[in-house]
Amino acid sequence: MSSIYKLLSLLVGICFSLSASAGIIKGKVSDSKTHEPLVGAVVEAENGNAKYKTVVNLDGSFIFKNLPEGNYGIKIKSMGYKVSEEFKVTVKDLKDIQTLGNIELKNDVTELVAVNISGGNKQSDSYVRSIEKNADMVQNILSEKTIQLLPDVTVANALQRISGVTIQRDNSGEGRYAIIRGMAQRYNSTLVNGVKIPSPDDKYRFVPMDLFPSDMLERLEVIKALTPNMEGDAIGGTMNLVMKSAPDKFLLNANVAGGYSTLFSDRPFSSFDHAGMKNASPAELKGNNYQATAADFSLNHFHYSDKSAPVNTTVGLTIGDRFLNKKLGVIISASYQNFFRGSNSTMITPSANTDIHPVPTTLMITDVLDRRYSTQTNRIALHNKIDYAFNDRNKISLYNFYVHQNEYQTRYTNDTTFGTNSSAVQKSVDIEYRSRWQIQDIYNATLHGEHQLSNKVTFDWSGVYSIAKSNVPDMSIYNFNGNVLFDGNGKATKTDSSTYGTSVGHTWQHNSDQDLAGYANIMYKPRIFHQEVELQGGGLYRYKTRDNYYNDYTLKPSYGTSQAFHTIDTLSLAFNPTQNGTGNVTALVPNNYTAHEHITAGYVQARFMLLPALQVLGGVRIENTQQDYTTVMGFDFSQKNGTIHYTDVLPSVHFKYLLSSKENLRLSYFKSISRPGFGDLIPAPIRGEQFTEQGNPDLKHVRADNIDVRYELFPGGAGQLLLGGFYKQLQNPIEYFVINQGGPSALVIEAQNTNKATNFGFEAVYTKYIGKFGISANYTYTHSEVTTPKFTKYYDKALAQTQTGSTTQTRPLQGQANHVGNVSLLYKNPKIGLDIQIAFSYTGDRITQVSAWNNLDIWQKPYTQLDFSLEKSLSKHFYFFTKINNLTNSANKLYIKVDPGVLDNFITQGLPNQVAGSNIITMQKEVVYLSFLGGIKYKF
Known part of the structure; x- marks a missing residue:
């Protein structure tokens, strides 16, 4: 090799x-x-x-x-x-x-005789290559230096540079969740310094990775094969964010930057005043039986103002040192980011029903939406680590991390009912404005100790407190309607002045997820048959408390369609009927709940050299899960509360054969699980724009058998060649199924288990530097299959009527792309202090939304992005840097595969963004345009 x-x-x-x-x-x-x-x-x-x-x-x-x-x-x-x-x-x-x-x-730093804390340049690529080479499991790592030079400012975007990892983007084009080896975010876990953290998500366990600024990391690890001493709830992989630790000598780094998104060169950024938004709903303030009136709701956040080319800003500071003869280490790092982003998109809304013409189970379309997002993200992150070495046998550390994010989002939607444009027609047009403010927080405190009890016995422990919160106070929507006259060419000629308001909605939602956890591990290194054997055992206990609150209110114009709409302030609003002033707390009360989870785990593992060049690590982990939930429903509700218990035995074995001092050959097997999210389990209906999602308390957790094989070559420095394959078989994978049809325009879906799913693929990573030039590239091929039930629509000649039938469809797992790749070209000239990087990423087509109907899943077209970054020294301590994203203005496009000829039927009706003769219907085209950031760094 x-x-x-x-x-x-x-x-x-x-x-x-x-x-x-x-x-x-x-x-x-x-x-x-x-x-x-x-x-x-x-x-x-x-x-x-x-x-x-x-x-x-x-x-x-x-x-x-x-x-x-x-x-x-x-x-x-x-x-x-x-x-x-x-x-x-x-x-x-x-x-x-x-x-x-x-x-x-040779290093010129005086080393402690009794306390050895230093260990190489932890920021470098060479350092993380040595970690990858010497690791017991399959993993990929980005070094601090690489992260700093990437065009990315959040961990979510940095993750896409790692082999086999793609990202799910939000509606402003920014990465939010990681998909590892084609396994969606529910199958992955997130650690900070090796400790699992809770999620602020209102339904799921996975953590939004855009919450973490990338400049706070010492390295970013993606672990793809679990050992017994790791928590077993990761099938795709585990992301471990290793934060900066205290340096060997005084460290002071600072940076400040500004920039903007060119999207707002073409249109203004729309913002609203969030000061009037109340954190608590009328029901929370005055009781569930309180009859709210229109006076209880503020209209201030329906007043929008435009900003022209708002400036994005980032500020970062890290300071650290060692004291008391190098025994006490302290580091503090802070980051502030304020970004203005958005998107323009044309969206086609599929009906919950289907047609039989021109072929059975043909897509039906209800609306064409022109939608504009304006999103301001304000993020503050702090982390601090204090470590103290009493002597060479006893060390202790205290770690604190806190991130707070405000997201202010204005969404404007022009909703035109889809229809013919072959002659002069009048179309009904709905206009919607939405004001949404989301607050997310994560805090983690970890007290950790390491003790050398004897020459052969070591012991370490951790006590952990973590809490994650999300709050959406008074998300508000108002709609008004107008009639637009179109000529025979499909052009709007006149808007009827007698427009009218249709509804005003207010929603409150907040949740919290708190963890109390303890970890303990003991290691014994005896000599057996004249060689050292490493025996390790330990366990953890975690107590999780999760709660969720949801309530919404809908007001109607007092005079219906007879009152002309001019501004939101002149619209007379009321509840109709009056009792709706209590909100939907009685109808949706199952979504108001408290849940607990107890995780108890223990493991044993052994590591030894079976042959002079063959290392074996094997063992077993046992995890016991106990869950309970209680809704605030009455005792006559059959699923008012529930309990779930299960125990998993998770064996694993990892072989590492040393072909040479620079080459490894690995083979791993491990069993792992994925626990359902609480939103999957609680029997509460959650209304969406196209369907209602309902929890399933009978949902089973997912189990998986995983096999990895990898050849590794580390020729020296930052160079590497990795060639590997993987295979996963999932038992009881969680997929969404339709459980009820609420009429032709509504669907109710529920998370359920299907029989099994398979996922396998191949990965290649190559990094090489020659002189001042370098190349870093990776490619991953993934193939997965899952079979789920689907509906069909057809015409029954015997009955002379349209029928709805059922079938099964085999498809890839949601979010899995067959082809994923990255190529980065680098130039580094230390003599003049110049670093340049051009980074290209590719994600093949993948399913983004699973349909209830056969072969009508929504796919994302292959997505490419070209980014650029540069850093140039200005003096001994000062550097200029810039990061430019989406140089080619790549658009995100979604589509549905159709039979030939189906599309032409829609084109004649004026469906936008289509190509005649194609076998796909473009359902969405979303553009975000180029954005850039430039600033100054100070390094001492």
């Missing part, structure tokens, strides 16, 4: 390397302990009074060209390292090439 790497390296060398010149001295420079390249080290060549200087490149190499004949003294200097001895080199003539080989520098 190493020959493959050499071939790839040769190809890269042909692309990037420059031809050699005469009179050359060259060599390499690395750290004497970690053997990683000392990028940026200064190399001096002195010949009498003539002095020459160069710097070490990305791959650790340096070169002097066009040197005159003579004797040279070579010295290498790098901050924090001892100056090398002087090397004597003679250049005989202009065609002479002298090679010094690899020169290793």
Whole structure:
């Protein structure tokens, strides 16, 4: 396999390397302990009074060209390292090439005799390559240096650069959730410093990854094969956010930047005043039986103002040091981000019903929407870690993390009922404005201790408190209606002045998810059969408390359609009938609940060398889950409360064969689970725009068997070649099924278990640096299959009427793309302090929404994005940087596959964004345009 790497390296060398010149001295420079390249080290060549200087490149190499004949003294200097001895080199003539080989520098930092805390340059790619190589399991890591140079400012967007990871984007084009190896977000878990954190999501367990600023990380790990000492609820993978820890010496980093989205060069950003939004609903303030009136609801947030090209800002600060003879380490990091983003989209709304013409189960369309989002995201994140080493056997640390995010979103929708444009017609047009403010918080505190009880026994423990919250206070919507006259060419000619208001809605929703957890692990290293064996055991206990509140109110115009609509302030509103003033708390009360979860887990594992080159790690984990929930429904409600208990035995074994000092061959098997979200379990109907979703208390958790195989080559420095495959078989995968048809325009769906699903694929990762140039690339192929029931619509000739039937459909898992890839081209010139990166990402087509009808699932077209980043030193401590996203203005497009000829029927009716003769109907086209950020960094 190493020959493959050499071939790839040769190809890269042909692309990037420059031809050699005469009179050359060259060599390499690395750290004497970690053997990683000392990028940026200064190399001096002195010949009498003539002095020459160069710097070490990305791959650790340096070169002097066009040197005159003579004797040279070579010295290498790098901050924090001892100056090398002087090397004597003679250049005989202009065609002479002298090679010094690899020169290793020794660290100049005085190390503690009793307490050894330092360990290599943790920010570098070389450091994380060593972690990947020496790890017990399959994983991929982004280093702090790589994260800093990426065009991304959140962890969600940075995740898409990792092999096998795609992201689900929000309505402003920003990444929010990670899909790992085609497994949707429900099948993945999130850790901060190895500790699982709760989610602020109102229904699910997965954590919105856009909450985390990327500049606070020391590294970003995606673990794809679980060992027994890891929590077992991850089938796709586990994301571990390793936050910055205290440095060996004083550290001060700061950054400030500004920029904007070019979307708002074409249209203004629409904002509203959130000051009048009440945190609690009338029912919360005055009781569920209170009869609310229109006077209880503010209209201030229906007053919109426009901003032209609002400025995005980011500010970051990290400060840290060690005290008390290096025993006490302290680091504090803070980040502030304020972004204005949005999108313009044309959306086609499918009906909950279908037609039989021109073919059975034909798509029906109800509306064409023109929608504009304006979203301001204000994010504050803080983290602090204090560690103290009593001696070389006892250490303790306290970690705190807090993130607070406000999202203010204005949504404008022009909803035109779909119809013919072949002649002059009058269309009914609905206009909707929505004001939404969401507040999300996550706080985690972890007290951790490490103790060397004897030469063979170590013990560590953690006490954890975490809480996640989400609050949507008074999300408000108002609608008004107008009649627009269209001519025979489909152009609007006149809007009837007698428009009228249709409804005003107010919704309150808030939830919290609190964890109290304890972890303990003990390790014993005896010698068995003349070799050291590592035996480990331990467990955890977690107590989770989750609550949810939901209530909404709908007001109608007092005079119906007879009152002309001019502004929201002149519209007379009331509840009709009056008793609706209590809101929907009686109809939707199951969605007001409190739930608890107890997780008790224990494990044993052993690691040993079965052969001189074969390491084996194996063991078993047992996890017991106990859940209960209580709604505020009356005792006559059969599912007022419920309890769920189950126990899982999760074996795993991991083989790592050392082909050489730089090559590994891995084979892993592990069993894992995925617990349903609380919104999946609670029997509460949650109304959506196109369907009502209902919880299922009989839902089973998902179990999976996972196999991984991977070849690894780490030739040195940041280089790597990884080739691997994976296979997953899921038992009881969770999919959504239609359980009731509420008429032709409404569907009720419920999370249910299907029999099984399979998912397998192949991954390749390649990184190579030659001189000042580098390439980093990865590709993942994934294939999955799941079979679920679907409805069909057909005409029964015998009965002479339209019938609804049932069938099954085999399809990929939702969110899984067959082809995923990333390519980054890098240029680094340490001599002038310049870093440049062009990053390209590709995600193939995938299902974004599963339909109740056979073969009418909504797919996302292949999505590509080209980004750019640059960092340039201005002086010893100051740097300029810029990040530019979506250089090609890529649009997000959704489609439905149809039989040939079906589309042409819709085109004649004026359906937008379609291509005649195609076998797909474009359901949505969403554009966000280019955005950029530029600023200054200070590094001490």
